[in-house]
Amino acid sequence: MKPLSTTAEKTTIVLFSGDYDKAMAAFIIANGAAAYEHEVTIFFTFWGLNALRKDEQVPVRKGFLEKMFAKMMPRGADRMGLSRMQFGGLGPKMIKHVMKKHNALTLPQLIELAREQNVKLVACTMTMDLLGLQQEELLDGIEYAGVAAYLGDAADGKVNLFI
């Protein structure tokens, strides 16, 4: 773990999208910035929260609509679809096959690398409420905050992206 100095450049990404390819882009940029000693925050909101879901089913009490949402959304990074060329699930298989051939990191591996590099992963509590996602269902060791915390980081950031 690298020490974080207060003078480090800051980079923030809002990950709104629940697409595998867009999440890959977000984590590739985040990991690159972290490698350059930037302090990096990814703020997960709306469908982007799915990238943080544990891949096993977690038993939590929920209302009916929240259960339906949970069922219809992908459980974890590996199950996310592509923003185009989805082809009923064939597209992601093709991309993952090509990625393996090129020794490219998968999305779960990119997330793991981000954690090793101290990228701050923050789940948006307001949209967790809306989609009925509970802390037990998301990866351990992440942070929870609202839009105010995001803006605090972004106002100091040089590179701020919405993906």
Added chain:
Amino acid sequence: MKPLSTTAEKTTIVLFSGDYDKAMAAFIIANGAAAYEHEVTIFFTFWGLNALRKDEQVPVRKGFLEKMFAKMMPRGADRMGLSRMQFGGLGPKMIKHVMKKHNALTLPQLIELAREQNVKLVACTMTMDLLGLQQEELLDGIEYAGVAAYLGDAADGKVNLFI
């Protein structure tokens, strides 16, 4: 209404998307930034312009293609669809139901709050022309400008997002 000092931090958002959920994200960030005394501009372009349409039909003279566009695009924020889980209109109903339960502001309410907080709402005149939208069809009291005005604001901005 807050006085706007020239030293306030600036935040700009280009709202390109015509999706209800993405527009919500844009307005939540904009309202958060305005609450922190940032000068905030949202620049509405392409499908994002639909969030500014009045919800009633406005009688204006138009060519055939422009009439078709106007018919096929949602008339106002409340009629916009979701970027995913649209399910033929069921998704937005579900989301709005959950939002009500959680006392979350609807998109029209978020827009209203933004106006109360002096968020500058600017419609892109070039894409209004392309989509055949006329000023009478958009909310009263907004501004009209081109990409040059956006860039003038963004060059002074710390947080500049494209949504």
Added chain:
Amino acid sequence: MKPLSTTAEKTTIVLFSGDYDKAMAAFIIANGAAAYEHEVTIFFTFWGLNALRKDEQVPVRKGFLEKMFAKMMPRGADRMGLSRMQFGGLGPKMIKHVMKKHNALTLPQLIELAREQNVKLVACTMTMDLLGLQQEELLDGIEYAGVAAYLGDAADGKVNLFI
């Protein structure tokens, strides 16, 4: 060609999207910024690379999956679809018809203008590998780089967008 001073403001755009309308927005902003003497970089990644493809078929040796990807993705800016109202190809025709009527620049013309204004067009080598695109298939005279080069530009940029 304008001389680029080292003190010029910098603007960077990541073009991830393969949609005609989003690419238009990217180039309109890029050309506007270049007109204001900003140093502008567009970094093309994932589906955005399609905007750089030559419109003729280029004979290159490829594996089976790479050939399939190349076939399924649009060959060049003029063949890209819309992010919404695609209507099986009718939407782009309608938009292009209206653009002609309003004397708006087409996407290929916007790209040409960007090149004349010295906008730096950079293809992401990592995603070229993933999608099986080779340099011979992309427009002549562009640059090739990875995420590190993008971050180098963005860290100096005032306006950094992900489209």
